[in-house]
Amino acid sequence: MTNTKEDVLILAIESSCDETAAAVVKNGREVLSNVIYSQIDLHTLYGGVVPEIASRKHIEKINQVVEKALADAGIALADVTAVAVTYGPGLVGALLVGVSAAKSIAFAADKPLVGVHHIEGHICANYIENKELEPPFLCLVVSGGHSHLVMVKGYGEYEILGRTRDDAAGEAFDKVARAIGLGYPGGPKIDKVSREGNPEAIAFPRAKVEDNIYDFSFSGLKSAVLNYLNGCQMKGIEVNQADVAASFQKAVVDVLVDHSMHACRQYGMNKFAIAGGVASNSHLREALEKACAQRNITFYHPSPVFCTDNAAMIGVAGYYEYIKGVRHGWDLNAVPNLKLGERI
Numbered sequence: 316m317t318n319t320k321e322d323v324l325i326l327a328i329e330s331s332c333d334e335t336a337a338a339v340v341k342n343g344r345e346v347l348s349n350v351i352y353s354q355i356d357l358h359t360l361y362g363g364v365v366p367e368i369a370s371r372k373h374i375e376k377i378n379q380v381v382e383k384a385l386a387d388a389g390i391a392l393a394d395v396t397a398v399a400v401t402y403g404p405g406l407v408g409a410l411l412v413g414v415s416a417a418k419s420i421a422f423a424a425d426k427p428l429v430g431v432h433h434i435e436g437h438i439c440a441n442y443i444e445n446k447e448l449e450p451p452f453l454c455l456v457v458s459g460g461h462s463h464l465v466m467v468k469g470y471g472e473y474e475i476l477g478r479t480r481d482d483a484a485g486e487a488f489d490k491v492a493r494a495i496g497l498g499y500p501g502g503p504k505i506d507k508v509s510r511e512g513n514p515e516a517i518a519f520p521r522a523k524v525e526d527n528i529y530d531f532s533f534s535g536l537k538s539a540v541l542n543y544l545n546g547c548q549m550k551g552i553e554v555n556q557a558d559v560a561a562s563f564q565k566a567v568v569d570v571l572v573d574h575s576m577h578a579c580r581q582y583g584m585n586k587f588a589i590a591g592g593v594a595s596n597s598h599l600r601e602a603l604e605k606a607c608a609q610r611n612i613t614f615y616h617p618s619p620v621f622c623t624d625n626a627a628m629i630g631v632a633g634y635y636e637y638i639k640g641v642r643h644g645w646d647l648n649a650v651p652n653l654k655l656g657e658r659i
Contacts, residue, residue, distance in 0.1 A: 323637065324388075326395045326420070327630030328381065330413030331405025331433045332459075333358055333369045334623070335376040339388035339395070340630030343638075344446055348387035349620070349627040350380045355500060362499050363489065370408035377416045384626070392424050399633025402430040402643075403653030404460070410649035418645055430643045431632045433624075434461055434655045435471070437590040439635070440617040440628035445588075448615055453584045455575050457599070458591030459485035459502075462531045462571075463655065464578055467588075470635040473656045476578055477529025484567055485593045487533040491540050491563050495556050505560045506596050512557030514565035517543060521570050529574050536566050564598055572602050579612055588615035595619035 322341055329336040333354040339347040354372050358364045385392060400417030403410060414430075421428040438454050450470060456463040462479035482490070485502055492501025497508060519539050524530035540563050547554050579587055587607055593599065600616060607614035621628060641658075 323396045323634055324390065324394060325429075325630040325633045325637065326381070326384070326392070326398050327431070327626040327633055328377070328398070328400040328413045328417045329433075329436070329624055329626040329629045330373045330377065330409050331401045331403075332409060332624055333364045333372075334625070335373050335380050336624065336626035337380040337384035338626035338630045339384055339390060340627060340634060343631055343634035344442055346443055346627045346630070347389070348384045349625055350384045350387065351620075351625055352376045352380055359499050362493060364406070366406045366408055369406060370412060373409055373412035377412055381416065381420065392420070395424065395426055397421075397427040397429050397633065397637050398424075399429040399431050399629055399637070401433045401436065401629050402647055403433065403650035405433055405649075405651060407649050407651040410651060414647060414649050418647060422645060427637065428643045428645075428647060429633045429636050429641055430647050431629045431636060432653055432655060432657070434463065435473070436628040436632045438465065438467060438473075438588070439631040440590055440621040440625075441588045441615050442631050443621055443627060444618060445615050448586070448588070451584070452586035452588055452615070453575065453579055453582065454588045454590055455571060455594075455603075456591045457484045457571060457589065457593035459483060459489065459593075461591065462533070464529050464574055465655065466582065471639060475655055477527060477531060477574060479531040479533065480524055481532055481534035482537060484531070484533060484571065485591070487537050487567065488593065490537050491560075494541055494544055495554070495559050497556070497560070502593055502596060505564055506598065508557050509561035509564045509598065512555065512559070512561030514561040516555065516558035517562035519543075519562055519566040521566055521573075529578055531570065531574065533567065536563070564596075568596075568599050568602050571599060572606050575603065576606050576610065579610065585612050586615065587612050590617065590622065592623045595622040
């Protein structure tokens with residue numbers, strides 16, 4: 316397969332946390348390959364991601380996933396139009412592996428280099444399977460490190476309406492899962508066990524932030540779960556793991572849905588999307604689908620494989636940056652605390 320003048324082929328690399336990933340994306344919407352090496356089994360041994368281990372494993376696997384992504388797409392490196400890579404936010408050591416690999420490949424192949432914001436990638440994952448979706452729309456980004464309610468004004472143009480003041484939604488899932496004995500990763504395990512529980516069994520709080528109705532706060536909810544568990548232990552009451560999981564999950568979902576629908580109403584938006592690892596949570600999807608249907612809002616969501624970290628979403632975001640003329644030099648560095656909309 317060769318690259319025509321009309322086609323833009325982006326080789327994308329993602330290594331911001333514990334997935335080593337590479338993909339080839341054609342014209343911003345068609346995924347020709349999407350290779351992911353997950354370290355989840357390795358980090359499960361430690362109850363969470365160990366940054367140093369993640370970085371070392373990225374070094375071991377990065378060349379392999381890039382080679383497989385090109386092979387799966389049926390193209391040679393010479394056919395690639397540009398190389399895109401996540402340069403923030405994320406774990407600095409993990410990011411550096413991907414950025415270094417992308418710079419080396421782009422330099423050796425004489426291809427343009429395009430740095431991509433990780434959260435922007437998550438938002439752009441919605442374009443892969445929803446060819447008709449175009450800005451403007453509202454997007455809820457929920458992951459292990461981020462909880463953002465974003466107005467997508469255009470390709471690469473964002474306004475953050477709300478963000479977490481403390482724990483991100485995914486972080487709260489992981490901490491509560493650990494506390495009730497489910498282990499890591501918390502999100503999928505709580506999602507599964509909560510189906511056996513009663514979401515109304517325990518009245519956990521729904522936090523509101525006074526000075527911004529769209530901001531999130533989940534640390535109080537996490538503390539309420541821990542206090543409940545400690546209270547049960549002190550009183551010798553047996554804890555129903557499924558009930559705790561279901562009640563906690565409903566408290567998180569209620570807040571996410573409430574904020575999202577309020578924003579859709581206030582801004583007059585009839586298109587709403589979700590993104591990020593927690594966007595694969597079945598209860599959140601069901602609740603948002605129902606809420607959007609009641610309000611005649613079109614609901615968009617990526618398949619689970621495009622919700623968790625992957626390089627296809629980076630290729631999509633990289634395409635829209637590339638056609639806007641964004642290019643990065645060989646001094647591109649990892650920026651672990653990069654803000655959405657910030658350009659380095």
